[in-house]
Structure formats: structure tokens, C-alpha cells
Amino acid sequence: MKNNLNNMEGLDIYLSSMSQDDFKQKGMEVQPVNYKSMPLISWDIYMENYQNMLVASKKKMELSEVTTLAKKYQWQNDLNLVFSEHEYEAIIITDIKQNIIWVNEGFTKMTGYSQKFALNKTPNFLQGKETSIETKNRIRSKIMQNKPFKEIIINHKKDSTTYKCEVNIIPLYNKETTHFIALEKQVV
Template sequence: MNDFKQYEEAIARHHGTLNSKTTPVYCWDFNNIFREEVKNFFLDYNKLNSIASQSKWIDNGWNFEQSLKEEVIILTDAKLRIVFASHNITAMNGYTANEVLGNSPRMFQGEHTNATTSTEIRNAVIEMKPFEKTLINYKKNGETYICLIKGYPVFNKKGELSHYIAFEKAA
């Protein structure tokens, strides 16, 4: 018993000399949030690469890894139905990725969205040309936000239109 007391005292002295900080248990929530973000990042990255591979996209030089860290990525099919949205869309506008699937990106537009800018985007899509526009979009809760959108048509190796991809940021 005496040896055990000496051991505890030695451990206490040792820990008293360490230059470390303790973290309370409630910080574990931050760890879970971080782990979830990392998991979603890899899910998004792998899904995008899978779609690109299956659809046989030509190499556009896009860095999905960097884009997923900084922007929301929305991918539509050739008929402009959303087939992919990165998980970080929730932070930008409150929608989850699953809530937007199958819808048109117009779902984010509303009364205060500039009609001229919308027409310019529509014309670029019809002409299969890239565009960069800033417009007012709407969050799930109805609030507006300014969104910078860089959109590109995506072609497969046969030169056929496969998808449209948009890299978006709240401005």
C-alpha cells in the first residue's frame, strides 16, 4: 500500500512539471464536428471523382480538393437537374445536399434575384459557355445572400455535353 502512495505522488509531481493543457469534456463536440466535416469532404471528393470517371469527362484541370474546402460545388445533369451538391451547402444556405437533389438551381432564386443576371446565366448555359456572375439567392429560411457563381459546361471525351458544374461562394 505504501508503494502505491509513493507511485501516485511521483505521478502527481511528474504531471505537475508538464507544460500541457487539459481540455474539458465538452470540447469533444468540436472533435465530432471536425470528424463529420472531414468525412463529408472525402464523401464529396470521392463522389465527384466517381461521377467524372463514370461520365468520362475530359480533363478540365479542376482541383476538387481545393474547391471543396473553399466553395460549394453544385453539379447538374444536362437537363439542369441537380445531381450533386457538396455537404458544405448547408453552411451557405441552410439546405442539405439531399434536399436540393432533383431540383433546378433556380430553387435558390426569388423576388430580389436580378432578372437580367438570371437571363445572362441562362444564355451562357444554352450556348454551353462558362460564366461568372454574382446574384442574390435565397436561403432555406427565406433570407437573402449574395452568391458568386462560376459555372462551366462539362463535356465527355466524345465532346458531348455531360453536366454543368458550378463553384459557388457567399460573397
């Protein structure tokens, strides 16, 4: 395989060095591509911008999915404001009993657990021996107060490693609270 790869690289170099006349003389239909070289710094700037566009696009899709749920459950929250005010990697939406009804891809990247695994469970499965009982009690108490809050908790990934997680939990309501959204990110 390695030898074939070297041959293909050689062919690529050979073909890229050919002029239009060389292609015509050899009766080839393939047209050479004229690439303009770019300084490395331009590539870095391009890639950074491209990465930023991908992140923005993904966040827009996530907002769209959450907005679809908002229509279904008739939430009155200003979700555009919620998303613009909080940085996050993972999104978890639970029902009033804290059963997970939706998570984003960022949840899987952060925790190692799939969306399928997380559905219909409470976020308690992320907690373990390193999770502070005091923090768990504070979160439970704040949820009962039915007001937005921020807390930092130590959670456990699927591979049992721990991570410190900043959680912004916001009640989602129509006439009364029906669900909660948690916008989460790892912190050091």
C-alpha cells in the same frame, strides 16, 4: 448537474496535482498525465494549422467524389485544374437539364437546404423576389453558349434571407456536354 460538474472539475484539479508516489500510496491505477504548458500563441498557430488541414482534407474528399462521378460519366475535364483555379464553399453538379445530381456539405452550410432536398431540383429554388431577372437571363444565355463563366447572383437561403453568391459554372463533357458544375461562394 452543475454541482456534479464542479465536483468533477475539483477532482480533475486534485488528480492533476498528485505525484506518482501519491497515486501509489492511495493504491490508484490511474497514471497522472504530465502536460507541458504551451503559450497561448502556440495554441492559436496550432489551431489555425489544424483548421487549414481540415479544410484541405474536406476539399480533397470533395474532389474525390466529383472524380468518381467523372469516371461514371466519362468527363474529359481536368478537374484538378478546375478545383485549383476556383475558391468555393458550395459545389452543385447538375445534369444537362439542370437537375441537381450532387451537392457538397458546403451547399447545406451556405443555403440551409439539405442534400436530399436539393437532389432532382433545379437551382431555381434558391432564387426569389430579390433575384434579378436580368441576372437569371444572363446565366441562362451563358449556359446555352456552353462555355465556362462567372456571375454574381442574389439567392435566398432556406430561412428566406438573401445572400450574394459568386457562381463559376463549367460545362462537363465527354464527347459533348453532359453536366455542369457550379463552384459557389458567398461575397459581400
